[in-house]
Amino acid sequence: MTQVLLCGAIIVTLSMGIRHGFGLWLQPITQEQGWTRQTFAFAIAVQNLSWGVFGIFAGMLADRFGAFRVIIVGALLYALGLVGMALSPTGLLFTLTAGLLIGAAQAGTTYAVIYGVIGRNIPAEKRSWAMGVAAAAGSFGQFLMVPVEGLLISSLGWKQALLVLGGAVLLIAPLAFGLREKSFGGGSAAPREQTIVQALKEALKYPSFQLLMAGYFVCGFQVVFIGVHMPSYLRDKGLSPQVASYALALIGLFNDFGTYIAGSLGQRLPKRKILAFIYLARSVVIAVFLLAPLSPASVYIFSSLMGLLWLSTVPVTNAAVAQIFGVAHLSMLSGFVFFSHQIGSFLGVWLGGLLYDRTGSYNIVWYITIALGVLAALVNLPVRESAIVRPRAAGLPQGA
Template sequence: MVFSPARLSMRQVVLCGAMVVTLSMGIRHGFGLWLQPITQAQGWTRETFAFALAVQNLAWGVFGVFAGMLADRFGAFRVLAGGAVLYALGLVGMALSPNAFLFALTAGVLIGAAQAATTYAVVYGIIGRQIDPSKRSWAMGVAAAAGSFGQFLMVPVEGFLISGLGWQQALLVLAALVLLIGPFAWGLREPGFQSGQPAPREQTIVQALREAFRYPSFQLLMAGYFVCGFQVVFIGVHMPSYLKDEGLSPQVASYALALIGLFNVFGTYAVGVLGQKFARRKILAAIYFGRSVAIVAFLWAPLTPASVYLFSAVIGLLWLSTVPPTNATLAQIFGVAHLSMLSGFVFFSHQIGSFMGVWLGGLLYDRTGSYDIVWWLAIALGVFAALVNLPVREAPIRRAPLAQPA
């Protein structure tokens, strides 16, 4: 590919970024399909599997901060390529782990670190630096929609691989497939980072962090993202088992997860477009409140394949649609110099919510034999997130002029 001396082309950034997210997010969205095959084969409880995926989400958040720092300072290509290798090693370890500790180490820590290096915080940093602000929200919506298309594409593929090859061999196939992230990362080499030297910054990392954490809107965005993580990871991991417990076939769960991915393609793209025209804080509040309404309707309606598919379509429209407005708001408030790092910190809050959602799902199911408590927690948290996003101030932060050296 030919690189501009100043900036990558918008088509190149969107295409390569979308493909990276499609592979990384598409594979992870199907992990819930492995819950019952692995626990039954290994004789583990659901809490054991859920804890490993909870560790994965927490590790994703922790390592996401450092992946963002490295990508902002040295460029995203090295981070993405290293993340692809870690992802493949984690999937191999997930397939071959003989005990719960090694399973938590590989499926949890290793894959979590890999996801931190190959998903939104890093890719959105490239978009923020390379795409004009007038198209930034749209481009972020396209990248998020790609992650959803990856879910729509990969979840049925993963279900087919499990049924055709067995759960272990299916993971090994995915380990080979995820290495395709490397060639697409090559297309995201930013001209300013190709020398291997750190890019100049007006603020140090410490100054940028101090500014962000003192700003109330940053804290509110973090609180809303906590709820996003709780809801989507609980549903994504535990809904297949919930549906099977209620007597529905495994195919219903596979189709449901695929529908979530399909409809989120439309939802995230639409929100990316709307984020260029309307207040993003109101868009975020509507998304979180809409999720709560959808879950209430799902729990109250008779459970049939049709009701599951309807719920999946509705929740899919709202699934990852929080990602473009949240990250575009961060870019608008704080600028793009430290965008990957700040996105990493906000996403860390998301992953703490993810940890709580997936772990409480397994823990409370083992204690009570039901997912009811966690469903209602997800509803209450959705209302909370809608309220805390309304006061967010989207205007660029005002900074004191930097002192000039003598």
């Protein structure tokens, strides 16, 4: 159990830590290349959508053949994508590398695949807590990597910084050996109660699964809009680039606490109520941030509070999916829920760039994030968390 948690946590730290800093590249790249913010934002939007689409298939492959092979391929794609991001001379190539390629890489090196391993190897009574630990690792990656990325950009330049990260991300490959599962040693998993198609049909028709997907859509919209566009928003308001770097780092630091607390509470409290609180609290924090006078202090307070709520939805949502449907197809089902998250991410980051270019302001998108948070709080309240009742095959336990 310790090996799975440790290796999974470090992999998520690297993968999520690097991608959380992409907003720092928005202004250096667009200014040197002569691109609009929408060009950069669209590439990152494609990245999030690609992550969601490929995440479904990465989850299926991880459930069928084990996470080890999927993570190795993901690490290689990540390195290629970062190098391509640095060397792309046109917006189209930038979208293909920073967008499509890195998105596919993240699908194989982040939560859906890692949570599948955790779900299969951690007892149910500790599952939500363990997922909280993995999510906290991703947050620590943000706290650790964003300042490092800012330092690399300032000292080496944005192109060389990306090349250095391309080499660093290959460290994921040896860590994947710590997630090899004996049940996949022969290329096939143990017998299951359902086929992939049966599990998918059951989930997509289940109202609570649909509600969890709707809430996760909002999560993606909010966090990716803020993560990518807040550095530029703050610079537009006259604050230094260091304020933006510290702000993103604080989000990562406090998210360590938020995700761990949310995962732990998920073992004792109704998960739907935890999720509703998180989404509503985000809306309140954003509204107060926009109303208060802007200063480095207000930014740091906002980042700390938002950090507590940042990825705290991740362990709770995935633990709810595992609790309802079992763990046999958890990576795939988590991939589908995450696909909804990434559709929201696509719209959040793309609309941020589009509406800024058209209006010269991020205000409209900020208001959308507030309204969506209230909506997400409402749709999570009716979720039924009890294990789904399905006919049992002879000799097989119900659920998982």
